Amino acid sequence: MKKFLNTAESFVADALTGLAAAHPELRVDAAARTVARAAGAVPGKVGVVSGGGSGHEPLHAGFVGEGMLDAACPGEVFTSPVPGQILAAAAAADGGAGVVFVVKNYTGDVMNFELAAELAADEGIAVRTVLVDDDVAVRDSTHTAGRRGTGATVFVEKLAGAAAARGAGLDEVAGIGRRANAASRSFAVALTACTTPAAGRPGFDLPADEIEVGVGIHGEPGRGREKLRPAREIAAEAVRAILDDRPLPRGAETMVLVNGLGGTPLSELYLMYGEVAAVLAGRGVTVARNLVGDYVTSLDMAGCSITICAVEEPFLDLWDAPVRTPALRWGC
Amino acid sequence: MKKFLNTAESFVADALTGLAAAHPELRVDAAARTVARAAGAVPGKVGVVSGGGSGHEPLHAGFVGEGMLDAACPGEVFTSPVPGQILAAAAAADGGAGVVFVVKNYTGDVMNFELAAELAADEGIAVRTVLVDDDVAVRDSTHTAGRRGTGATVFVEKLAGAAAARGAGLDEVAGIGRRANAASRSFAVALTACTTPAAGRPGFDLPADEIEVGVGIHGEPGRGREKLRPAREIAAEAVRAILDDRPLPRGAETMVLVNGLGGTPLSELYLMYGEVAAVLAGRGVTVARNLVGDYVTSLDMAGCSITICAVEEPFLDLWDAPVRTPALRWGC
Numbered sequence: 001m002k003k004f005l006n007t008a009e010s011f012v013a014d015a016l017t018g019l020a021a022a023h024p025e026l027r028v029d030a031a032a033r034t035v036a037r038a039a040g041a042v043p044g045k046v047g048v049v050s051g052g053g054s055g056h057e058p059l060h061a062g063f064v065g066e067g068m069l070d071a072a073c074p075g076e077v078f079t080s081p082v083p084g085q086i087l088a089a090a091a092a093a094d095g096g097a098g099v100v101f102v103v104k105n106y107t108g109d110v111m112n113f114e115l116a117a118e119l120a121a122d123e124g125i126a127v128r129t130v131l132v133d134d135d136v137a138v139r140d141s142t143h144t145a146g147r148r149g150t151g152a153t154v155f156v157e158k159l160a161g162a163a164a165a166r167g168a169g170l171d172e173v174a175g176i177g178r179r180a181n182a183a184s185r186s187f188a189v190a191l192t193a194c195t196t197p198a199a200g201r202p203g204f205d206l207p208a209d210e211i212e213v214g215v216g217i218h219g220e221p222g223r224g225r226e227k228l229r230p231a232r233e234i235a236a237e238a239v240r241a242i243l244d245d246r247p248l249p250r251g252a253e254t255m256v257l258v259n260g261l262g263g264t265p266l267s268e269l270y271l272m273y274g275e276v277a278a279v280l281a282g283r284g285v286t287v288a289r290n291l292v293g294d295y296v297t298s299l300d301m302a303g304c305s306i307t308i309c310a311v312e313e314p315f316l317d318l319w320d321a322p323v324r325t326p327a328l329r330w331g332c
Numbered sequence: 333m334k335k336f337l338n339t340a341e342s343f344v345a346d347a348l349t350g351l352a353a354a355h356p357e358l359r360v361d362a363a364a365r366t367v368a369r370a371a372g373a374v375p376g377k378v379g380v381v382s383g384g385g386s387g388h389e390p391l392h393a394g395f396v397g398e399g400m401l402d403a404a405c406p407g408e409v410f411t412s413p414v415p416g417q418i419l420a421a422a423a424a425a426d427g428g429a430g431v432v433f434v435v436k437n438y439t440g441d442v443m444n445f446e447l448a449a450e451l452a453a454d455e456g457i458a459v460r461t462v463l464v465d466d467d468v469a470v471r472d473s474t475h476t477a478g479r480r481g482t483g484a485t486v487f488v489e490k491l492a493g494a495a496a497a498r499g500a501g502l503d504e505v506a507g508i509g510r511r512a513n514a515a516s517r518s519f520a521v522a523l524t525a526c527t528t529p530a531a532g533r534p535g536f537d538l539p540a541d542e543i544e545v546g547v548g549i550h551g552e553p554g555r556g557r558e559k560l561r562p563a564r565e566i567a568a569e570a571v572r573a574i575l576d577d578r579p580l581p582r583g584a585e586t587m588v589l590v591n592g593l594g595g596t597p598l599s600e601l602y603l604m605y606g607e608v609a610a611v612l613a614g615r616g617v618t619v620a621r622n623l624v625g626d627y628v629t630s631l632d633m634a635g636c637s638i639t640i641c642a643v644e645e646p647f648l649d650l651w652d653a654p655v656r657t658p659a660l661r662w663g664c
Contacts, residue, residue, distance in 0.1 A: 002634065004523075004601075005562070006564050006603075007562070011603070022606075230339070231346070263596075264336065265595070265626075266394070266629070271338075277350070290353075290354050292354050302595070
């Protein structure tokens with residue numbers, strides 16, 4: 001295993017130490033294993049909290065800040081945060097108007113966030129949960145009942161975060177998040193497997209001329225192996241899988257994320273974006289906003305995911321709203 | 333070779349097509365192979381232009397925009413842009429106040445930018461050149477006479493770009509760029525080699541338990557091979573190499589870039605930043621600004637570089653100035 005780390009056991013803690021050193025605008029609580037805004041919860045504002053296993057950086061801690069998340073709770077690598085940890089994040093995010101949990105649909109996360117919501121209710125914090133389940137590739141995988149939550153998490157967290165920043169109420173913020181998820185679909189392709197610090201070797205073996213199609217973000221299998229093909233064909237297949245699941249009429253307006261899984265250079269992601277945009281243009285679908293880069297990763301996996309979100313009112317307005325986090329920043 | 337591409341020959345062109353599709357605020361001229369601001373040159377403002385071989389994305393095209401570069405000219409992978417191409421970028425950037433070329437110190441780039449400066453002079457465009465040569469690892473490598481230009485390019489382009497945006501004159505902008513370079517030193521470590529689309533296989537073989545120390549950004553060799561060690565020791569060695577070359581007194585203030593080489597996940601980069609910050613703190617050196625992420629890459633190479641810039645007046649003020657580019661964005 002070749003990684004920049006000290007020990008496998010201290011990987012998450014050491015990475016959080018670095019995050020804290022780099023971003024004094026965040027408050028990293030090493031004991032509680034939470035990341036919140038250093039300025040504290042905003043009184044009267046709905047808090048937005050997310051978390052999940054580590055290994056998907058910048059998700060979620062990199063999205064803590066003005067206009068997006070109020071707190072994040074990173075678990076160990078590919079392991080759900082525990083209920084007490086999620087509760088600590090909720091407490092850090094609560095400004096008295098309740099908290100929205102953004103939860104990727106994996107069995108462990110769903111269970112632990114549910115328990116944390118009960119604990120929060122006991123402490124007088126009202127919680128609404130938005131489940132993210134955008135991956136069209138597989139149903140009922142090793143980690144999930146139903147669909148996996150992947151790239152759409154970025155759209156859900158940005159739009160819900162913007163709504164909360166504008167003063168929307170608890171149900172309204174949750175409603176925006178649920179609509180963003182319902183409007184989004186994703187599909188991913190891996191060129192290599194990822195290696196967790198604990199395992200020390202790749203999660204699966206992929207021959208030199210094969211790709212894993214419909215892969216998840218934990219190295220879990222996808223739809224199957226295929227021969228490596230030109231980017232144009234891979235992009236067309238991904239878009240087809242997405243639009244087969246959620247057809248879009250000609251003239252539809254979308255937001256598109258071409259997301260690197262951790263080991264893929266930006267040049268290849270832009271190349272893929274060009275192919276995706278061309279496929280969509282051929283179907284008469286417009287891309288109103290796009291994001292190209294590493295946002296929801298799978299450690300060092302080479303690969304990319306494509307997320308398409310059908311635009312509804314007021315998605316674009318919320319997308320364009322100011323955001324100031326380590327990983328997304330504009331308008332302020 | 334596993335990459336998202338159509339053909340090795342069309343790799344750079346296809347990636348630029350994607351960049352153009354994703355960023356309508358840029359004007360990508362596919363024939364001239366230049367990337368400029370869609371709004372055109374700013375009358376009366378000094379233009380700032382950079383370029384070099386492709387494969388280092390987001391450098392340089394990802395730094396075109398308000399407050400940084402006016403134009404970029406990407407060559408083929410790891411290959412200097414040609415003089416006519418550089419001239420086209422200069423023409424696109426010239427608002428009548430002259431143009432500053434930011435040139436990484438590689439033999440081909442230096443020669444071609446010199447020729448382009450002569451061609452520009454013939455067309456009435458005054459040019460000043462800032463040479464970037466920050467890499468302390470090796471002298472006179474396969475690609476260079478003298479030191480290689482690497483991570484400091486980000487500091488040079490940001491500070492010179494900010495000075496130009498504030499109305500500084502041609503010599504002043506060039507002077508800021510030269511001071512930023514003179515104040516900066518870098519050192520890189522690779523865990524894997526990179527694979528160019530044309531070669532189709534890694535540029536060197538690195539055993540599973542070895543790292544290449546002092547590596548360049550084209551897969552060229554570094555100071556030598558060492559056994560893989562804890563991140564803490566690697567960070568300490570890199571900082572030592574940098575400070576041996578340019579000592580900093582206790583109390584010194586710095587800007588630090590922990591830069592991914594393309595295939596390294598953000599979690600490991602933050603972990604490395606934490607170690608670098610700790611080493612500097614132990615030496616009584618303050619980090620006033622930091623940047624952690626992929627900025628000057630080497631295709632899919634797993635590895636990172638560390639750049640330390642000693643702060644002078646008015647570096648911090650220029651660093652904090654608004655910037656709005658695909659890869660760096662704040663304050664607007």
